[in-house]
Amino acid sequence: MKVLTVNFLTCAVKTCKTSPEAFPLHFRDAELAQQDLEFNPEFIKNMLLRLDWNAFRVTTSELGFSTIPAEKPEGDALNDETLLRDLHKVLLETQVMEGKLVCGHCAHEYAIKEGIANFLLPNHLV
Amino acid sequence: MSSRDGSTAVTYEDEHVHHVYEQIASHFSSTRYKPWPIVERFLQGLPDGAVGVDVGCGNGKYLTVNPKVFILASDRSQALTKIAAQHQPHAALIADNLSLPHPPSSFDFAISIAVIHHLSTPARRVEAIKSVLELLKPNRALKQESPNGSVSQSPDSSDGRALIYVWALEQKNSRRGWDEGMAQDVMVPWVTKSSRGTSSKPLKRNSAVEHSETRQSDLSKGSVTAQSRKGESLTPSDSSQTFYRYYHLYRAGELEQDVSDAGGTVIESGYEKDNWWAIIVRNSEP
Numbered sequence: 431m432k433v434l435t436v437n438f439l440t441c442a443v444k445t446c447k448t449s450p451e452a453f454p455l456h457f458r459d460a461e462l463a464q465q466d467l468e469f470n471p472e473f474i475k476n477m478l479l480r481l482d483w484n485a486f487r488v489t490t491s492e493l494g495f496s497t498i499p500a501e502k503p504e505g506d507a508l509n510d511e512t513l514l515r516d517l518h519k520v521l522l523e524t525q526v527m528e529g530k531l532v533c534g535h536c537a538h539e540y541a542i543k544e545g546i547a548n549f550l551l552p553n554h555l556v
Numbered sequence: 557m558s559s560r561d562g563s564t565a566v567t568y569e570d571e572h573v574h575h576v577y578e579q580i581a582s583h584f585s586s587t588r589y590k591p592w593p594i595v596e597r598f599l600q601g602l603p604d605g606a607v608g609v610d611v612g613c614g615n616g617k618y619l620t621v622n623p624k625v626f627i628l629a630s631d632r633s634q635a636l637t638k639i640a641a642q643h644q645p646h647a648a649l650i651a652d653n654l655s656l657p658h659p660p661s662s663f664d665f666a667i668s669i670a671v672i673h674h675l676s677t678p679a680r681r682v683e684a685i686k687s688v689l690e691l692l693k694p695n696r697a698l699k700q701e702s703p704n705g706s707v708s709q710s711p712d713s714s715d716g717r718a719l720i721y722v723w724a725l726e727q728k729n730s731r732r733g734w735d736e737g738m739a740q741d742v743m744v745p746w747v748t749k750s751s752r753g754t755s756s757k758p759l760k761r762n763s764a765v766e767h768s769e770t771r772q773s774d775l776s777k778g779s780v781t782a783q784s785r786k787g788e789s790l791t792p793s794d795s796s797q798t799f800y801r802y803y804h805l806y807r808a809g810e811l812e813q814d815v816s817d818a819g820g821t822v823i824e825s826g827y828e829k830d831n832w833w834a835i836i837v838r839n840s841e842p
């Protein structure tokens with residue numbers, strides 16, 4: 431799964447959805463892989479507009495990326511192709527292949543296998 | 557099926573919807589490659605950079621329509637999700653449409669195509685529409701009061717909107733021949749041809765049509781004989797398998813009613829090739 435994806439995910443348990451602790455979900459034991467994808471600067475710029483930057487910083491620090499700017503790039507910074515390529519690499523090309531996503535509110539763990547996260551809940555949590 | 561309670565419905569759908577899709581995934585996928593025009597138009601009309609969800613994405617055939625938006629697609633079937641995950645730049649995950657793992661009120665658009673009709677009680681169908689509506693950015697449209705006192709909403713083009721698509725009861729020209737007045741809860745056969753019992757082998761495209769979804773006379777009379785069918789049966793030749801999926805066929809006006817019960821407003825709706833569809837927005841909070 432892409433790093434970008436996690437910015438649009440929260441816990442599937444109903445009582446967690448309104449809790450700030452459930453977003454973002456936290457990676458545990460993540461195994462990463464790199465997948466080459468076509469670089470589309472407009473797409474990255476559009477996604478930057480939509481990104482929750484604080485959540486993105488939490489996610490990337492959990493995955494071991496140390497070069498993410500503290501502030502969301504805006505204005506002229508968006509014309510910096512090196513920056514956009516870096517973000518493309520992190521947001522789209524970095525795949526979490528195995529591991530878990532953990533809710534910070536209820537502590538439920540969602541498994542990621544072969545790059546796909548499974549959010550089906552056990553009966554007692556539905 | 558209105559008497560069915562929630563947990564019975566879950567077990568029922570597990571056996572007669574989810575299990576079946578898992579079994580027929582690759583054959584199903586090989587027959588599902590052409591997007592329906594209404595869905596295509598909806599997705600192509602989105603602004604670049606819009607972010608949305610595809611709830612019950614199946615093999616992800618709608619993920620190929622517009623690469624300038626970002627779609628988080630989900631399905632209960634692991635086998636179908638795997639196929640859907642191949643479409644860039646989008647994302648695919650395994651999730652239940654009544655427990656979606658997304659923050660509420662944050663998406664520009666949603667689609668749920670040929671999904672809601674698999675839920676086996678009226679309450680769960682309304683709940684499924686509600687789950688989709690909740691994800692949408694709230695409708696910020698001004699309420700307009702007309703001289704006669706009725707309130708109408710005129711949604712802004714930037715409001716989150718969803719496209720819902722369900723199978724219609726009224727399809728007398730289809731090979732199934734269902735029409736007005738017939739039973740709405742039906743078991744629909746799916747036949748996979750397979751060599752030596754390996755049902756997961758994809759077929760060649762030219763043979764991959766729902767060729768054997770013939771109408772069952774007992775079903776058209778209204779008896780859902782689920783108990784006698786364990787979801788699959790082998791023919792004597794052992795070369796094909798028949799799976800039965802549960803459907804609730806929508807009659808005219810029923811989708812609009814469900815949307816209204818779910819707290820949504822229909823801004824456009826219609827009939828396309830044996831299906832009812834509606835483009836909907838969330839009602840403003842009172």
Ligand SMILES: [Zn+2]
Nearest residue numbers: 441446533536
């Ligand atoms: Zn939780």
